[in-house]
Amino acid sequence: MFRYIIKRILMMIPVLIAVSFVVYFLMDLAPGDIISSMAPQDATEAELEMMREQWGLNGPLIERYFRYLGDLLTGDMGMSPSLRRPVAEVFIERLPATLQLALAATVVALIISVPLGIAAATHHRSFLDGISMVLAMIGVSMPAFWLGLLLIMWFSPLGLPSGGSGTPLHLVLPALALGAGQAGTLTRITRSSMLDVIRQDYLRTARAKGVSEKQVIRKHALKNALIPIITVFGSTLGNLLGGAVAIETVFSWPGIGRLTVNAVNQRDTTLATGCIIMFTVLLTVTMLLVDIAYAYVDPRIKAQYSK
Amino acid sequence: MSELTNTSSDLVLDIENLAVRFETDDGIVRAVNGLDLQIRKGRALGLVGETGAGKTTTALSILRLVPKPPGVVQCDKLELNGRDILTMQTKELEKVRGKEVSMIFQDPMTALNPVFTVGDQIAESIHLHENVSMTEAQKMAIDMLELVGIPGERAGDYPHQFSGGMKQRVVIAIALACHPQLLIADEPTTALDVTIQAQVLDLMKSLRQKYQTSLIMITHDLGIVAEICDEVAVMYAGNIVEMGTLEDVFNHTRHPYTEGLFNSLPNVNDRKAKLKPVPGLMPDPTDLPEGCPFYPRCQYADEKCKLPQKKTYVSDTHFIRCCAYDRPGFHIEREEKS
Amino acid sequence: MSNPAFTSADLRAYKKRSLSQEVWRNYKKSPSAMIGLVIIIAIVIAAIVSQFVFNYDTDIVQQDIMNRFQPPLTEGHLLGTDQYGRDELTRVLYGAKYSLAVGIVSVAISCLFGCTMGLIAGYYGGVVENIILRFCEVFMGIPSVLLGVAIMTAFGQSLAVLMLAVGLVYVPMFARTARAAVLPVREEEYIEAAKVSGVGDLKIIFSHVLPNSLSPIIVQVTMGVANGILSASFLSFLGLGVPVPAPEWGAMLSSAREYIRDYGYLCTFPGIAIMVTVLSFNLMGDGLRDALDPKLKQ
Numbered sequence: 001m002f003r004y005i006i007k008r009i010l011m012m013i014p015v016l017i018a019v020s021f022v023v024y025f026l027m028d029l030a031p032g033d034i035i036s037s038m039a040p041q042d043a044t045e046a047e048l049e050m051m052r053e054q055w056g057l058n059g060p061l062i063e064r065y066f067r068y069l070g071d072l073l074t075g076d077m078g079m080s081p082s083l084r085r086p087v088a089e090v091f092i093e094r095l096p097a098t099l100q101l102a103l104a105a106t107v108v109a110l111i112i113s114v115p116l117g118i119a120a121a122t123h124h125r126s127f128l129d130g131i132s133m134v135l136a137m138i139g140v141s142m143p144a145f146w147l148g149l150l151l152i153m154w155f156s157p158l159g160l161p162s163g164g165s166g167t168p169l170h171l172v173l174p175a176l177a178l179g180a181g182q183a184g185t186l187t188r189i190t191r192s193s194m195l196d197v198i199r200q201d202y203l204r205t206a207r208a209k210g211v212s213e214k215q216v217i218r219k220h221a222l223k224n225a226l227i228p229i230i231t232v233f234g235s236t237l238g239n240l241l242g243g244a245v246a247i248e249t250v251f252s253w254p255g256i257g258r259l260t261v262n263a264v265n266q267r268d269t270t271l272a273t274g275c276i277i278m279f280t281v282l283l284t285v286t287m288l289l290v291d292i293a294y295a296y297v298d299p300r301i302k303a304q305y306s307k
Numbered sequence: 308m309s310e311l312t313n314t315s316s317d318l319v320l321d322i323e324n325l326a327v328r329f330e331t332d333d334g335i336v337r338a339v340n341g342l343d344l345q346i347r348k349g350r351a352l353g354l355v356g357e358t359g360a361g362k363t364t365t366a367l368s369i370l371r372l373v374p375k376p377p378g379v380v381q382c383d384k385l386e387l388n389g390r391d392i393l394t395m396q397t398k399e400l401e402k403v404r405g406k407e408v409s410m411i412f413q414d415p416m417t418a419l420n421p422v423f424t425v426g427d428q429i430a431e432s433i434h435l436h437e438n439v440s441m442t443e444a445q446k447m448a449i450d451m452l453e454l455v456g457i458p459g460e461r462a463g464d465y466p467h468q469f470s471g472g473m474k475q476r477v478v479i480a481i482a483l484a485c486h487p488q489l490l491i492a493d494e495p496t497t498a499l500d501v502t503i504q505a506q507v508l509d510l511m512k513s514l515r516q517k518y519q520t521s522l523i524m525i526t527h528d529l530g531i532v533a534e535i536c537d538e539v540a541v542m543y544a545g546n547i548v549e550m551g552t553l554e555d556v557f558n559h560t561r562h563p564y565t566e567g568l569f570n571s572l573p574n575v576n577d578r579k580a581k582l583k584p585v586p587g588l589m590p591d592p593t594d595l596p597e598g599c600p601f602y603p604r605c606q607y608a609d610e611k612c613k614l615p616q617k618k619t620y621v622s623d624t625h626f627i628r629c630c631a632y633d634r635p636g637f638h639i640e641r642e643e644k645s
Numbered sequence: 646m647s648n649p650a651f652t653s654a655d656l657r658a659y660k661k662r663s664l665s666q667e668v669w670r671n672y673k674k675s676p677s678a679m680i681g682l683v684i685i686i687a688i689v690i691a692a693i694v695s696q697f698v699f700n701y702d703t704d705i706v707q708q709d710i711m712n713r714f715q716p717p718l719t720e721g722h723l724l725g726t727d728q729y730g731r732d733e734l735t736r737v738l739y740g741a742k743y744s745l746a747v748g749i750v751s752v753a754i755s756c757l758f759g760c761t762m763g764l765i766a767g768y769y770g771g772v773v774e775n776i777i778l779r780f781c782e783v784f785m786g787i788p789s790v791l792l793g794v795a796i797m798t799a800f801g802q803s804l805a806v807l808m809l810a811v812g813l814v815y816v817p818m819f820a821r822t823a824r825a826a827v828l829p830v831r832e833e834e835y836i837e838a839a840k841v842s843g844v845g846d847l848k849i850i851f852s853h854v855l856p857n858s859l860s861p862i863i864v865q866v867t868m869g870v871a872n873g874i875l876s877a878s879f880l881s882f883l884g885l886g887v888p889v890p891a892p893e894w895g896a897m898l899s900s901a902r903e904y905i906r907d908y909g910y911l912c913t914f915p916g917i918a919i920m921v922t923v924l925s926f927n928l929m930g931d932g933l934r935d936a937l938d939p940k941l942k943q
Contacts, residue, residue, distance in 0.1 A: 018783040029799035137931075141924035143875050145882055146898060146916035153909045201417040208370055208412075209432040209481060210405035213397070223422045242790035246879050250902075260791055261883065264798050276795070280786040298422060299465040 001295065001302075005288065012284050016277055020072060023276045024065050027269040033057075034081045034267045055081045057269070068270070072277075080271035082263065087274035091256060095278075097165055098244055098255030101178060104171050105240065105247075108179030109186055114229075117190025121198060122217060132187060139184025144243040148177035148250035163252040174251045178243050182236050186229065193228040197221045226297050234290035238283055319489050319521045320346040320369065320408075323384035327364050327545075329377040334593035338364040340545040343618075346489065346538075351515065351522040353532035353553075355568070356542035359589050362525045363413075365542070366491045369523075370404055371395075388488060406436040408489040409482040414498045415474035419466040425477045426452070426462025429484050436485045451480045455510060472503035479511060486518045493525045508534065529572060533557065538624075541565045544590055544600035551625030562627045564601045566639045599629065607631050607639070671936035678932020684925040692741035705731070705739050706890040717910050724914050727897075728904060733911065736892035737918050743893040744922055747808050747877040748870040754812025755873075756866055759819020764850055764858075766820065767827025774824070781817035789814045793876055797885040807886045811873045822865045826858030833857075860937040867930035871923045878919050894919045 035051050043051075052058040056067060056078060071078055077087040116136075120129040151173045156162035161170045197203070198221060206220045207213070245257035252258075256275055263271035295302040327339040339361040346352050354362050367373045368380050371392055385393045387408055395403070409432075412418040420428060429448035434441050449459040455476040466474060475495060482490060492511065496504040512535055515522055524535055532539055532553070539556040541549045541564065549562035560566050567585035574580045587604040590596060596603065602612035609631075616628040631637050672678055699705060709730030717725040717733075724733035766777040784792065796810035830836065831854070839849050880886040881895030889896055894915040901911035 014779070015783050015786050018779075019786055022783065023787070023795055026795045026799040031801065137924060137927060138920070141871065141875075141927050142920050143878055143882075143895075143916065143923075145879055146912075146919065149898065149902065149905060149912045149916065153905055153912060156906075201412060201414060202420040204372060205412060205418045205478070205481070206420065206431075207372055208404055208410045210401045210403070210435050211431065212401050220420055220423075224420070238785070238788055242788040245788070245790045245794075246882075249883065261794055264791075264794050267798075272795070276787055276791055279788055279791060283786060283788065299424075300421065300467050303465075303467075 001292075005292070008288050008291075012281070015284070016280060017069065019280050020069060020273055020277055021065065023273045024068065024269060025061070027264070027267065027272055028061050030264075030267055032267050034269070037266070038081060055079060055270070057081070068273070077274040077277075078270040080263070080268055080274075082266045082268040082271060087271050090259065090271070091275060091278055094254060094256045094259050097253060098241075098248070098257060100171065101174055101247065101253060101255060102240055102244055104175035105178035105182065105244075108175050109182035112179070112183040113186035114190050117187045118194055118217060118222070120187070120191040121194030124195060129191075133191070136184040136187040136191075139180045140188070141184075142180065143246075144177055144181050145246040145250050147180055148174065148247055151177050152250070165254055174247050174253055177250070178240065178247045181243060182240055185232060185236050185239075189229055189232040190225065193225040194221060196228075197224045200224070223297060227294070230290055230294055230297065234287055237286050237290070241279060241283060317347050318345055318386070319348055319388060320344065320523075321384060321386040321389075322365075322369070323382060325365065325368060325380070325382040325385065327361070327368055327373055327378060327380050330379060331377050336592045337595055338545055338592060339368065340595070342542075342546050344540065344547070346521050346523065348488070349519045349521055350538060351524060351536045353536035353539045354523055354525045354542060355527060355529065355532060355539060357527055357589060359592065360542040361545040362542055363493055364545075366410060366493055366523065366525055369489075369491060370408060370410060371400060372410075402436070405432050405482075405487070406485045407487055408491065409485070409487045410491040411475075411478050411482045411493060411495045413494040415471055415478050416498065418478050419474055421466055424463050424465055425469070429462075429477070429480050432481050432484045448480075448484070451484050452477070454514070455480045455483075456506075472499050472507060475499060475503075475507055476510065479507070479514070483514055483518065483520070487520060489521045489523070490515070491523045491525070494527070495524075496528075496531065497526075511535070529557075529568065541568070544595060545592065546600070546628065548601065548629065549625075549627045551622070555622065555625035559621070559625065560639065561621055561625070561632070562629050563605045563607050563631070563639055567604075607637070609634075668933070668936045672932050675932045675935060677928050678936070681925040681928025681932060684921060685929060688741050688922055688925070689745065691738050692745050695735075695738045696742065699735055699739055701739075704735050705892055707731070714904075714908050725908075725910055727901065727911055728908075733914055736897065737894070737914050740892040740894050740897065740915065740918065741922070743804065743887055743891065744874045744878065744919065746804065747811060748874040748922075748926070750808040751810075751812035751815070751873040751877070752866055752869040754809065755815035755819050755869060756862070758812075759816045760823040760855075760862060762816070763820040763823025763825075764827055764854060767824040767831060767858075768846070768850055768854055770831070777820060777824075781820050784814075784817045789876060790879060793880050794883065794885060797880055802885055802888050804887050804891075807877055807880060810880070811876050814876065815869055815872065819862070819865060819869070822861050823858065826861045827854055830854050830857045863937065864930055864934045867926055867933055871926035871930065874919065874923050874926070 035048055035055065035057060039048055039051055049058060056071075057064060059067075068078060077091075079085065080087050080090060083090055113136075116132045120132040123129050152162040155173060160173055161167070162173060164170060202224075203216055203220055206216050211220065241257075244255065245261060247253060248255045248257040249261065256279070260272060260275040260279065263275055322342065322344040325339055325342040325344070326337075329336040329338060342361075342365060344352075344365070354365065356362055364373060364378075368382075368385070369387070369392065371380070373380050380393070382393065385391065387403060390403075392400070392403070419425065423431075426445055426448045429451050430441065430444040433439065433447050433451075434444040437444070437447075439447065445462070449462050452462055453459045457473060457476055457480075461469075466477070469477065475498075479495070482492075495511065496507050499507060508531060511522075514520070522535070524531065526532060536553055538552055539550065540547045541556065541562065543564050549556060549560075549565045551559075556565060557569075560569060564585070567583075570583040571585060573582060585604060590600050590603065596613070597615065598613040599605070599608070599616045602608040605612065611630050611633070614630070616630055618626050618628055619630075619632060620626045621632075672682075709726070712722075712726050712730035713728055715722050715726040715730070717723065719725060722732050722734070724737065726732055727736070762777050762780075766774040792814050793810050796813060797806060800806045800809070836849060836853055839853055877886055878893070878895030878898075881893045882899045884896075884899060887893035887896055889900060897915040898912060901908070901915070905912050
């Protein structure tokens with residue numbers, strides 16, 4: 001298991017280098033650059049060149065990139081010209097807000113989706129099943145940023161904060177807006193994997209043992225249904241992080257999503273590349289955690305890892 | 308049926324006029340139709356018939372495990388140890404399942420929950436029914452495993468680490484963990500290799516003797532019946548067409564369908580002899596004939612067979628549902644052995 | 646035991662049908678899938694008709710300051726007017742073309758590149774497969790929204806770039822779907838047979854491999870349109886997609902955002918339009934998946 005984790009982490013390195021390459025080059029293609037917008041109007045070409053050198057942005061693209069990559073590989077993510085601060089420092093400062101948002105959204109999604117999906121499956125083809133499937137489908141199809149706008153429209157007159165962060169109350173609307181889509185996906189998968197498990201023989205064995213219906217569903221069925229649920233949960237995490245970018249914009253949430261979008265808009269290549277790399281790291285690490293969670297649910301997978 | 312039993316208190320299971328139907332989109336499937344069944348303490352009954360005859364459905368009805376919907380169960384009487392199962396509260400029923408009656412399912416590959424250790428799965432049953440702590444139950448589960456011939460240290464293993472025969476031993480251990488009065492075994496050896504089959508049967512036989520458990524052995528293998536059972540009931544299209552002691556049914560066969568079953572067995576003494584299969588197929592359970600369900604396949608059928616068939620007693624312990632014996636001098640081709 | 650696998654009715658119903666007939670027959674059975682299809686057809690018609698009925702310069706973008714913020718159900722303005730006095734209903738209807746165009750063209754792009762890569766990876770295996778899979782891994786590691794933002798920034802804002810950006814973002818997903826679909830087909834004997842009889846690789850891929858891996862790709866295409874519309878609307882919302890004053894739904898939401906407290910309806914209708922469109926494609930995707938693989942249907 002430990003060796004597997006190490007292997008996965010080592011495999012991340014080439015992916016990250018490739019990501020840095022792609023993003024750095026894309027950013028360079030964009031019209032305009034950060035230095036000319038930072039410099040005073042009347043700056044001479046020589047002054048601009050000096051500033052570029054100061055921020056490590058001088059020389060041809062290839063040279064600049066490899067200088068950046070060299071620093072990156074030694075753990076230095078560089079200085080952001082637009083914020084005049086080290087990228088790593090800014091990122092770490094902003095990260096908790098995004099993690100908080102993502103976590104809260106996930107909790108919202110799980111609290112809604114798992115009980116709803118189970119209820120839909122155990123009452124297959126009932127009214128409850130129908131209505132929860134309609135809701136789930138709407139959740140999946142609704143743009144997160146629009147739901148955010150709707151929530152602001154409905155609830156900010158009632159006194160719920162619609163922007164900024166700080167108190168737990170500030171978290172309510174963004175977490176709902178971000179969690180709804182994930183809740184939709186997870187309700188659908190919970191229902192379908194429960195429907196699958198419910199027909200299995202081992203549930204009949206459990207019932208024949210005298211296990212109560214509640215326990216049959218909660219203990220015997222759910223643990224088996226969790227396996228596909230975890231898979232889909234893992235694949236929604238990418239969407240969740242993407243959605244966080246949208247929600248942070250709508251709710252002026254001071255997280256890394258908004259930081260990245262701003263960095264791209266300001267052509268701050270160093271900050272943007274650094275942020276996107278860190279997003280990729282975040283995504284890959286959560287995926288890895290999901291895979292580990294797998295092993296704890298399914299003994300067959302655990303056995304594979306230990307080989 | 309009082310002829311079969313000494314006193315009614317001696318009965319472990321008493322079913323009268325059981326009917327089970329499945330209301331599906333394609334029509335109503337009549338799986339069991341007016342079945343009567345009694346089992347006395349410590350006796351073993353073989354429930355024989357082809358696939359689709361309603362054997363498993365009958366067994367599931369006893370545990371009230373027929374899926375509903377689409378299943379609908381009706382009967383005049385369904386008593387286990389003198390207590391009515393059909394009107395029992397769910398809580399009460401959960402105490403009966405696994406404790407007074409338990410079941411071994413056909414396919415050991417799918418009968419065990421893949422995400423729990425086998426020890427936990429046995430212990431769960433003990434913990435539910437016996438007044439012991441979980442740790443205590445786990446210890447008892449290990450004893451149970453050893454009893455069915457699996458080393459106790461494998462209690463922490465998961466089902467996927469066991470072979471089919473081992474899994475069926477685990478299933479048997481679960482079923483017998485709380486020493487039920489009645490054990491229902493639904494084709495417990497069908498999914499196993501022939502060599503393993505004998506081992507599992509021996510195991511069941513010895514455990515049954517040890518705990519004085521009554522047994523319903525569901526099978527289509529007449530050899531297993533001969534080896535284990537005291538009584539035999541032959542099922543066809545949802546009802547028992549012939550029932551009696553092993554001796555009655557095997558050596559004084561009366562029903563044409565039972566005759567067909569025996570004739571389709573390979574003869575050990577004459578291996579070159581051609582098998583005689585029963586011609587035709589079981590009737591469509593959504594569209595059963597009104598009279599004897601076997602008459603379209605029966606070589607002795609006449610007009611009277613198209614009318615509903617009554618139970619006819621051949622002896623105190625032996626009955627059939629066949630009107631052919633109303634005809635003077637009627638006999639089937641299978642010769643009597645005694 | 647009491648569930649007969651085959652009833653005589655099944656056998657009677659068995660007739661030889663072509664795949665598309667069979668799929669359509671299964672598809673029709675699902676009411677939700679049919680609702681999805683009907684709505685999609687309605688949206689497509691609305692998008693086409695509004696191009697001819699409305700004049701872009703006078704009906705869509707021309708400002709009418711006297712008539713700003715007319716509430717919905719005002720005479721002549723069923724959905725009211727926006728901050729420049731433009732009719733909201735007209736703009737929402739006209740805007741359908743952007744979302745449909747981006748959704749469909751971007752999926753065409755991602756399907757073309759993705760499937761080609763996936764087919765090649767799945768068919769040849771080995772080093773080629775490895776390279777393509779690693780490539781996908783890189784692009785899937787970046788959250789798709791951020792990749793979209795970067796591409797839009799690099800190539801400038803326009804409808805064409807938006808299509809390209811959304812399309813490129815979903816290439817890896819198609820590549821993986823196509824590869825996964827080809828893998829089981831690759832081992833089939835008729836592929837072996839075709840190879841032995843000297844048929845060229847390209848011909849094998851197009852006449853044998855592709856048709857037999859089509860089902861998951863078709864489903865992915867439908868779902869891809871839904872995802873594409875969602876992504877495009879968000880990029881426009883960020884101001885990176887179709888530039889104003891074009892009535893792209895995401896862009897409309899973006900400009901309505903500052904009036905959210907007083908004129909909430911402006912933030913409502915374009916969003917409903919996005920949701921209904923995406924919902925219909927999702928319903929259709931669900932229906933197609935069930936119709937293409939009846940075994941999976943519950």
